[in-house]
Amino acid sequence: MKxxxxxxxxxxxxxxxxxxxRQIAAAFAAQLDPTLEELGxxxxxxxxxxxxxxxxxxxxxxxxxxxxxxxxxxxxxEITVKDRGCGIPDxxxxxxxxFTTGGAERSGMGFTIMExxxxxxxxxxxxxxxxxxxMRKKLTGRGELG
Amino acid sequence: MQYTSLLQDKRLTILLxxxxxxxSARETMEAITSKIDVYLPRSCVLDFGxxxxxDSSGIAIVIHALRAMEELGGEVWLANIPAQPMKVLRAxxxxxxxxxxxxxxxx
Numbered sequence: 035m036k037x038x039x040x041x042x043x044x045x046x047x048x049x050x051x052x053x054x055x056r057q058i059a060a061a062f063a064a065q066l067d068p069t070l071e072e073l074g075x076x077x078x079x080x081x082x083x084x085x086x087x088x089x090x091x092x093x094x095x096x097x098x099x100x101x102x103x104x105x106x107x108x109x110x111x112e113i114t115v116k117d118r119g120c121g122i123p124d125x126x127x128x129x130x131x132x133f134t135t136g137g138a139e140r141s142g143m144g145f146t147i148m149e150x151x152x153x154x155x156x157x158x159x160x161x162x163x164x165x166x167x168x169m170r171k172k173l174t175g176r177g178e179l180g
Numbered sequence: 181m182q183y184t185s186l187l188q189d190k191r192l193t194i195l196l197x198x199x200x201x202x203x204s205a206r207e208t209m210e211a212i213t214s215k216i217d218v219y220l221p222r223s224c225v226l227d228f229g230x231x232x233x234x235d236s237s238g239i240a241i242v243i244h245a246l247r248a249m250e251e252l253g254g255e256v257w258l259a260n261i262p263a264q265p266m267k268v269l270r271a272x273x274x275x276x277x278x279x280x281x282x283x284x285x286x287x
Contacts, residue, residue: 049201049202049203050203052201052202052203053199053201053203056201056233070263070264071263071264071267074233074263074264074267075267077233077264078233078235078264078267078268081201081202081233081235082235082236085201085202085235085237088202089202131272138206138209138240138244139202139205139206139209139237139240139241139244140202140236140237140240141236141237141239141240141243141272143236143239143271143272144235144236146271146272147235147236147268147271147272150271151267151271
């Protein structure tokens with residue numbers, strides 16, 4: 035599907051950039067006239083995906099995280115979060131609710147939330163190469179591109 | 181993330197405000213734990229009234245407070261939860277762990 039609009043942002047895996055990523059996603063989605071709930075869902079999903087990259091992809095160093103937002107035909111928003119970090123050795127385990135390797139301040143609910151707040155969710159990860167999360171959500175709004 | 185707290189009749193109320201994410205979670209957890217350790221309350225109310233955004237880091241904060249209160253034989257209440265944080269908490273099944281939806285703090 036050819037995107038109707040697209041933005042790509044790249045930033046280092048600093049936790050201060052979690053809020054930045056949410057703001058970028060919210061600003062991009064605003065042109066589709068989302069409901070408050072839809073906007074909250076998108077911001078939450080972005081926050082989870084970007085936090086995963088920051089916490090897990092680069093445990094010992096700061097590395098690049100990219101966030102791509104696309105508007106697709108049919109009022110779809112596609113969010114892709116990509117890192118070039120260590121990868122996930124056991125994807126099935128990582129996706130289990132309440133499983134985390136991230137310490138006390140993580141709940142292990144990130145993937146569960148991404149899957150339930152978005153309409154589609156895919157995860158590709160290669161150990162040593164990096165991880166890509168792609169999610170789509172159909173919005174009810176009728177925003178038109180000017 | 182900002183917080184203020186008040187203690188009344190062994191009930192510790194912590195008013196959370198701003199955005200709760202991983203960036204602020206550890207500091208918030210440590211602040212809540214230190215208040216519980218100092219005041220030894222019978223119940224702890226986490227008031228989400230001023231929270232403008234919360235991701236799954238908030239779940240970890242609630243569970244952390246719950247563990248600290250369980251050590252004292254006390255309980256945790258969550259109050260004034262806006263729609264977005266509520267959706268995140270419900271996705272985690274948090275209502276099975278703590279008392280939810282108290283508009284007013286418990287007596």
